[in-house]
Amino acid sequence: MRSIDWNDESKTVIMIDQTLLPGEYKVIECKTLSTLCEAISSLRVRGAPALGAAGGFGIALAATLSSAASMDALVKDLEVAAATIKATRPTAVNLAWAVDRVMHAIQDAYNVDGIRDVTIEEAMRIADEDVIINKKLGEYGAKLLDDGDTVMTHCNAGKMACVDWGTALGVIRSAVLAGKEINVIACETRPLNQGGRITTWELMQDNIPVKLITDSMSGHVMRKGMVDKVIVGADRITEDVVFNKIGTYTHSVIAKEHEVPFYVAAPVSTFDFDGWEESVKIELRDPDELRFFGKEQLAPIDVDVYNPAFDATPMENISAIITENGIFEPPFLLDEVKM
Amino acid sequence: MRSIDWNDESKTVIMIDQTLLPGEYKVIECKTLSTLCEAISSLRVRGAPALGAAGGFGIALAATLSSAASMDALVKDLEVAAATIKATRPTAVNLAWAVDRVMHAIQDAYNVDGIRDVTIEEAMRIADEDVIINKKLGEYGAKLLDDGDTVMTHCNAGKMACVDWGTALGVIRSAVLAGKEINVIACETRPLNQGGRITTWELMQDNIPVKLITDSMSGHVMRKGMVDKVIVGADRITEDVVFNKIGTYTHSVIAKEHEVPFYVAAPVSTFDFDGWEESVKIELRDPDELRFFGKEQLAPIDVDVYNPAFDATPMENISAIITENGIFEPPFLLDEVKM
Numbered sequence: 001m002r003s004i005d006w007n008d009e010s011k012t013v014i015m016i017d018q019t020l021l022p023g024e025y026k027v028i029e030c031k032t033l034s035t036l037c038e039a040i041s042s043l044r045v046r047g048a049p050a051l052g053a054a055g056g057f058g059i060a061l062a063a064t065l066s067s068a069a070s071m072d073a074l075v076k077d078l079e080v081a082a083a084t085i086k087a088t089r090p091t092a093v094n095l096a097w098a099v100d101r102v103m104h105a106i107q108d109a110y111n112v113d114g115i116r117d118v119t120i121e122e123a124m125r126i127a128d129e130d131v132i133i134n135k136k137l138g139e140y141g142a143k144l145l146d147d148g149d150t151v152m153t154h155c156n157a158g159k160m161a162c163v164d165w166g167t168a169l170g171v172i173r174s175a176v177l178a179g180k181e182i183n184v185i186a187c188e189t190r191p192l193n194q195g196g197r198i199t200t201w202e203l204m205q206d207n208i209p210v211k212l213i214t215d216s217m218s219g220h221v222m223r224k225g226m227v228d229k230v231i232v233g234a235d236r237i238t239e240d241v242v243f244n245k246i247g248t249y250t251h252s253v254i255a256k257e258h259e260v261p262f263y264v265a266a267p268v269s270t271f272d273f274d275g276w277e278e279s280v281k282i283e284l285r286d287p288d289e290l291r292f293f294g295k296e297q298l299a300p301i302d303v304d305v306y307n308p309a310f311d312a313t314p315m316e317n318i319s320a321i322i323t324e325n326g327i328f329e330p331p332f333l334l335d336e337v338k339m
Numbered sequence: 340m341r342s343i344d345w346n347d348e349s350k351t352v353i354m355i356d357q358t359l360l361p362g363e364y365k366v367i368e369c370k371t372l373s374t375l376c377e378a379i380s381s382l383r384v385r386g387a388p389a390l391g392a393a394g395g396f397g398i399a400l401a402a403t404l405s406s407a408a409s410m411d412a413l414v415k416d417l418e419v420a421a422a423t424i425k426a427t428r429p430t431a432v433n434l435a436w437a438v439d440r441v442m443h444a445i446q447d448a449y450n451v452d453g454i455r456d457v458t459i460e461e462a463m464r465i466a467d468e469d470v471i472i473n474k475k476l477g478e479y480g481a482k483l484l485d486d487g488d489t490v491m492t493h494c495n496a497g498k499m500a501c502v503d504w505g506t507a508l509g510v511i512r513s514a515v516l517a518g519k520e521i522n523v524i525a526c527e528t529r530p531l532n533q534g535g536r537i538t539t540w541e542l543m544q545d546n547i548p549v550k551l552i553t554d555s556m557s558g559h560v561m562r563k564g565m566v567d568k569v570i571v572g573a574d575r576i577t578e579d580v581v582f583n584k585i586g587t588y589t590h591s592v593i594a595k596e597h598e599v600p601f602y603v604a605a606p607v608s609t610f611d612f613d614g615w616e617e618s619v620k621i622e623l624r625d626p627d628e629l630r631f632f633g634k635e636q637l638a639p640i641d642v643d644v645y646n647p648a649f650d651a652t653p654m655e656n657i658s659a660i661i662t663e664n665g666i667f668e669p670p671f672l673l674d675e676v677k678m
Contacts, residue, residue, distance in 0.1 A: 022639040154555075185645075188629065188637065190529060190553035196629065196638040204639055211643045212629050214529035216493075216554035216586025220650040223588060247555025249562060253596045254589060290527060290535065290551055294635035298527065299535040300361040300543055304550045306524075311559040 001027065002131075002164045004045050004053045006124060011064045013057040017044045018160055022201040033062050033081055040088040040095070047161025048094040048235070049130045049267075055098035056123030058085040063119040074115050078103065091283070094269075098126050127163045133267045134165040136324035141171030141231070141265055142178050144320070144327065149175075149228040152185040152218065155245035156194040157233025157265065158202045167265040168231040169202060171322060176208055184210040185221060189245060191289040191307065218251050222258040230255045234266035237321065238275040239334070241312035242266075243282075248310075252317035261319040268323050273334035283309040340366065341470075341503045343384050343392045345463060350403045352396040356383045357499055361540040372401050372420055379427040379434070386500025387433040387574070388469045388606075394437035395462030397424040402458040413451050417442065417458070430622075437465050466502045472606050473504035475663035480510030480570070480604055481517050483659070483666065488514075488567040489522040491557065494584035495533040496572025496604065497541045506604040507570040508541060510661060515547055523549040524560060528584060530628040530646065557590050561597040569594045573605035576660065577614040578673070580651035581605075582621075587649075591656035600658040607662050612673035622648040 004015040013030040019042065020026050028044065030036040036058050039045055045054050062081030068074035082103055086096045105122040109115040145151065151172055158169030165173060175182050184203055189195035196212055203210040213221060221227055230251055236243040242264050255262040287305035291298055299305075315330035325339050343354040352369040358381065359365050367383065369375035375397050378384055384393050401420030407413035421442055425435045444461040448454040484490065490511055497508030504512060514521050523542055527535035535551055542549040552560060560566055569590055575582040581603050594601040626644035630637055638644075654669035664678050 022642075023636045187555075188529070190527070190555060193637050196642075200642045201639050204642065209643070211645050212638055213645050214554065214585065214629065216526070216529060216589050217645070217647070217650075219589030219592055220585060220647060221645070223650075246553065246559060250555050250558030250589065250593060253558055253593055257592045257596070290553065293632050293637070296633035296635045297362045298532050298632070299551055300540050303361075303535075303539045303543065304548070306550050306552050306556070306560070308556070308559060311556075311562075 002127065003050050003160045004057065004163060005127070006057050006060060006120060008120075011061075013054070013061055015039060015045050015054070016160065018046055018198065019044050021160075022197050030061065033058065033065065033084065036061060037084060037088045040085070047156070048092070049162040050160070051089065051092050052094035052098035053123070053127040053130065053163050055085055055095040056102050056126040059099055059102040060119040060123045063116045069112065071109075071112055071115065074112055075106070078106070078119075098123075101126065130163045131165055133324040134162055134167060134170040135174070137167060137265060137267060137322055138165060138170035138174030140324070140327050141263065141322035142174035142180070144261070144263060144322070145171065145175040145180055145182060145229065147180040149180070150183040150185060150226060152187065152221070152227045152230045152251070153199060154187045154195060154215070154232050154247055154251055155189045156198040156202070158199055160198050160202055161233070166202075167233045167267065169199065171231055171263075171265050172208065173206065176206075182208065184208060185227060186210050186212050187215045187218060187247065187251070188212060189247060190215055194245075215247050215250070219254045222254050222260055227260055229261045229263060231263045231265055234264050234270050235310055236275070236280065237264070237266060237271045238277060238280065239273050241277040241314050242318060242321075243280060243310045243312055246308055246311050249313045249317075252313045256317050262317060263320050263322055264318055265322040268325055268337055271334060271337055277312050282311070285309050341466070342386075342389050342499050343396065343502060344466070345396050345399060345459060347459075350400075352393070352400055354378060354384050354393070355499070357385055357537065358383050360499075361536055369400065372397065372404065372423065375400060376423060376427045379424070386495070387431070388501040389499070390428065390431045391433035391437035392462070392466040392469065392502045394424055394434040395441050395465040398438055398441040399458040399462045402455045408451065410448075410451055410454060413454050414445070417445070437462075440465065469502045470504055472663045473501055473506060473509040474513070476506060476604060476606060476661055477504060477509035477513030479663070479666050480602065480661040481513035481519070483600070483602060483661070484510065484514040484519055484521060484568065486519040488519070489524060489565060491524040491526065491560070491566045491569045491590070492538060493526045493534060493554070493571050493586055493590055494528045495537040495541070497538055499537050499541055500572070505541075506572045506606065508538065510570055510602075510604050511547065512545065515545075521547065523547060524566060525549050525551050526554045526557060526586065526590070527551060528586060529554055533584075554586050554589070558593045561593050561599055566599055568600045568602060570602045570604055573603050573609050574649055575614070575619065576603070576605060576610045577616060577619065578612050580616040580653050581657060581660075582619060582649045582651055585647055585650050588652045588656075591652045595656050601656060602659050602661055603657055604661040607664055607676055610673060610676055616651050621650070624648050
């Protein structure tokens with residue numbers, strides 16, 4: 001199944017609970033808006049595109065549950081729901097964007113039932129579009145991979161971060177679909193270990209060979225000639241840099257040192273050419289992420305910690321950016337990417 | 340106190356239990372040889388020089404506990420003890436070396452009490468010599484650090500890996516002792532987190548400011564200009580490379596990219612100029628180190644893992660090697676180092 005979906009029979013939102021992976025695979029059903037909001041805020045669903053789908057389905061769920069008999073009353077209910085959903089993760093741009101998109105779509109409805117139908121249709125469209133974009137991006141990117149390649153990746157830019165298929169992992173899936181044999185090296189991605197927990201799990205589900213390493217081993221494996229290409233996702237692409245999960249920049253320097261191609265796979269929606277590196281503030285996350293893993297203590301409880309969520313990789317370290325509109329080698333103009 | 344020491348009143352071996360750090364600081368007393376052997380094999384004491392001291396003190400403990408009334412009987416008891424101690428960690432060169440050194444020293448004794456005294460004296464000498472070497476090395480290295488420097492380090496090349504003072508951390512301690520203000524950035528050092536668990540704890544004990552980061556952040560912090568120098572320890576130095584904890588090579592490439600000096604601090608005993616990189620087999624460790632941390636699951640239990648204990652950093656990435664005989668810039672001849 002997709003990482004998140006609409007169950008049309010029971011009129012509920014279903015999702016794979018990512019907090020339980022890889023120990024347990026559990027599909028949870030959100031029958032109420034509060035269950036869905038809890039799932040978003042506690043990261044049972046995560047990743048920008050997946051959160052977009054969650055936001056859209058959230059409005060559909062609210063519309064289904066509302067007992068409003070008039071259009072005005074229903075719209076009011078949905079406005080409250082929209083604010084509630086957005087508040088679960090206020091900095092998640094895709095979540096708010098998808099909620100607003102569904103709220104905008106209902107303006108075309110003629111009656112109460114029409115509004116309900118439109119919310120479901122528009123939310124489904126958001127999810128479907130994401131899959132279509134990933135598959136297009138995957139097809140372009142697959143051309144960059146050769147049969148027999150070993151590809152290193154960082155964090156999780158896969159199906160579980162999107163609705164399905166994935167960006168970096170989507171490229172790998174498309175190459176495998178095209179009949180190429182691809183081996184993956186997954187960096188565990190401290191401190192939250194999305195690479196170790198989710199990327200490995202996803203690929204093992206698809207029978208794509210994957211080997212887990214610590215982030216610090218990237219130098220060693222590239223020096224030993226064990227890596228043919230690196231592919232990562234992106235959180236935000238400005239004219240000068242790619243923002244992605246902390247650790248990406250380190251891998252890019254190592255790849256440059258060993259002349260290993262370093263690719264970024266990201267949909268066009270990730271590009272923000274109005275911004276520059278200096279205009280983006282990197283989120284500092286909870287120090288306890290480095291002091292504990294679950295119940296295990298990793299460091300003195302009062303140790304000073306520096307825990308940036310992202311880093312910035314300059315364009316000169318990037319061989320190409322793979323999008324649904326094609327492959328772009330820096331330097332390039334945003335107009336070319338947006339077509 | 341030292342990481343390991345001889346308690347002359349109770350005639351026992353005392354040590355800081357490193358498996359409990361940083362959650363708990365506990366000094367354990369080994370009153371029997373089996374307690375000491377258990378402490379060695381379960382890594383309550385670890386690090387090459389510290390294991391040397393443990394081996395020496397082990398023979399002293401066996402001599403104290405033996406009820407043998409004749410020299411022959413006592414030597415036989417000690418030979419059994421020597422074999423038992425060496426078997427706890429058969430690949431630890433320093434452990435066997437120290438045991439043999441004490442066993443050799445007893446040849447000069449005239450009677451049973453003399454043997455007992457010699458074992459204690461020689462074991463103490465081994466421990467003392469290690470501290471003297473570290474302090475000499477520290478004094479040389481301290482000259483490379485400037486007041487106000489931020490120094491990044493990896494793993495634990497500190498007091499807890501030695502008897503006292505440390506190698507990489509010894510250089511930092513000596514600089515602080517000389518009145519310089521030094522800030523440390525400690526990489527957590529996956530998968531066993533010696534940096535996060537032990538280096539941070541050691542430095543906090545000494546009130547030396549330390550900030551913990553994930554290993555993958557080294558690129559980001561150096562790009563941001565947050566690091567003035569890198570100092571690491573070494574497990575083995577051949578003519579072409581330095582073998583050290585996995586991740587060291589990655590940091591060396593990042594340091595080179597940002598023109599940050601990259602220093603290795605190691606006693607002369609670490610040099611093995613008969614060997615080359617290709618002649619050394621890198622130990623592959625238990626895959627479960629990447630699948631679990633304590634009781635917490637980090638990855639699918641059946642995921643394929645690559646877990647080399649060490650990596651090799653070529654001399655071209657190293658600015659200088661700091662020893663008790665002075666500072667050496669590659670390329671250099673072993674004769675110069677050995678004086």
